[in-house]
Amino acid sequence: MAENNFIYLDNAGTTQMRQEVVQGMMEFLTENYANPSSVYKSAGRAKQAIDEARGKVAAAIGSRANEIYFTGSGSESINWAVKAIAEGHAGKHIITTAVEHHASLYTCQALEKAGYDVTYLGVDDRAMVTAQQVKDAIRPDTVLVSIMMANNEVGTIMPIAEIGKVIAEANASRENKIFFFTDAVQAVGHIPVDVNELGVDLLAMSGHKVYGPKGVGALYIRRGVKLNPLIHGGGQERGRRGGTENVAGIVGMGIACELAIAEMDEKAKKHAELRDYLIKEILEQIPHSRLNGHPSQRLPGNVNITFEFIEGEGMLLLLNAQNIGASSGSACTSGSLEPSHVLMATGLPHEMAHGSLRLTFGRETEKADLDKLLEVLPGIVGRLRQISPLWEEFQRVGNIDAFTAK
Numbered sequence: 576m577a578e579n580n581f582i583y584l585d586n587a588g589t590t591q592m593r594q595e596v597v598q599g600m601m602e603f604l605t606e607n608y609a610n611p612s613s614v615y616k617s618a619g620r621a622k623q624a625i626d627e628a629r630g631k632v633a634a635a636i637g638s639r640a641n642e643i644y645f646t647g648s649g650s651e652s653i654n655w656a657v658k659a660i661a662e663g664h665a666g667k668h669i670i671t672t673a674v675e676h677h678a679s680l681y682t683c684q685a686l687e688k689a690g691y692d693v694t695y696l697g698v699d700d701r702a703m704v705t706a707q708q709v710k711d712a713i714r715p716d717t718v719l720v721s722i723m724m725a726n727n728e729v730g731t732i733m734p735i736a737e738i739g740k741v742i743a744e745a746n747a748s749r750e751n752k753i754f755f756f757t758d759a760v761q762a763v764g765h766i767p768v769d770v771n772e773l774g775v776d777l778l779a780m781s782g783h784k785v786y787g788p789k790g791v792g793a794l795y796i797r798r799g800v801k802l803n804p805l806i807h808g809g810g811q812e813r814g815r816r817g818g819t820e821n822v823a824g825i826v827g828m829g830i831a832c833e834l835a836i837a838e839m840d841e842k843a844k845k846h847a848e849l850r851d852y853l854i855k856e857i858l859e860q861i862p863h864s865r866l867n868g869h870p871s872q873r874l875p876g877n878v879n880i881t882f883e884f885i886e887g888e889g890m891l892l893l894l895n896a897q898n899i900g901a902s903s904g905s906a907c908t909s910g911s912l913e914p915s916h917v918l919m920a921t922g923l924p925h926e927m928a929h930g931s932l933r934l935t936f937g938r939e940t941e942k943a944d945l946d947k948l949l950e951v952l953p954g955i956v957g958r959l960r961q962i963s964p965l966w967e968e969f970q971r972v973g974n975i976d977a978f979t980a981k
């Protein structure tokens with residue numbers, strides 16, 4: 576962060592653009608302001624830069640370049656995939672999970688209001704769904720399965736390839752195809768993603784979760800899949816997404832994807848080691864703390880811990896005072912404190928879902944940063960417990976069961 580000595584551990588929220596990305600974008604923020612659809616020389620150069628970026632994004636997920644469509648965000652890609660598949664194909668039934676990002680969850684809820692039937696698969700205590708659950712939920716009128724590849728809150732990596740197989744098997748013996756979409760915003764550039772190995776028809780990505788710019792995303796649409804536009808307009812993106820292209824953003828996303836893939840193995844290994852170290856230290860040093868999400872099928876840079884008896888928001892404020900930026904499991908939306916739907920779906924009771932802390936690593940994260948965190952965290956948790964009525968009650972009753980009732 577701009578401020579000196581600030582330790583940023585909220586990389587699942589957004590990442591810092593890398594210098595190579597900023598530099599690559601600069602030409603299209605300054606001298607080359609051409610509309611890529613025009614005919615003069617600079618427009619040709621802008622168009623060529625978009626094509627190059629398309630190739631780089633495609634390479635990051637093992638697709639063809641002409642299966643990549645640029646959008647205005649990961650959220651737009653998700654809305655487009657889910658709505659347009661449902662509306663453009665036969666079948667009124669959608670299968671998804673209870674732990675999707677709100678861009679997916681609320682799109683499905685909107686479709687429910689419009690008359691669709693949505694099955695929200697439950698997850699186990701590690702936020703995992705199984706291919707068998709999907710298989711059991713398939714109906715004759717199922718048109719779409721929408722399941723995220725990696726969870727943005729607790730980091731759990733879903734068995735997408737296995738689910739892809741289940742859907743392919745079902746499709747082999749039915750007429751109305753089930754389409755398979757995955758929100759891979761947290762996965763691309765962080766763990767291996769190959770659309771053919773996964774067996775997905777559509778896949779959503781975002782620039783700013785992989786050290787690229789905000790306000791640009793992409794949707795992979797497998798060749799042959801019919802998908803009406805979400806944004807009607809000019810003939811951009813081969814008539815599938817109207818709006819003059821965000822040339823600089825698209826170029827930045829291309830560079831970000833290319834570099835993320837080149838560095839992925841090394842970074843993932845380093846992050847997984849840091850992750851396992853931090854989890855072990857926190858669980859050892861702080862009593863009544865527990866890991867959320869899956870212990871091993873987990874994004875390399877994600878740590879999510881519940882500290883019983885306290886509020887996540889308080890932790891965030893005290894960490895911020897120590898120059899540490901983190902995120903809480905509970906999203907404070909318009910003043911009303913709603914506990915995380917992901918943690919609730921894993922079976923955590925209300926109180927515990929409130930006391931969660933998400934720490935997500937970036938390219939710059941070093942062990943020294945985590946040691947600084949470990950220096951202050953036990954004290955912060957202790958302080959908050961001192962002023963927590965739940966903790967006081969626990970000390971008096973001495974029985975954890977009273978607090979874990981759902």
Ligand SMILES: *Cc1c(COP(=O)(O)O)cnc(C)c1O
Nearest residue numbers: 648649650676727758760761781
């Ligand atoms: C951030 C995120 C999104 C939304 O992407 P934006 O580009 O911010 O709209 C969607 N899904 C997941 C899993 C995310 O982490």
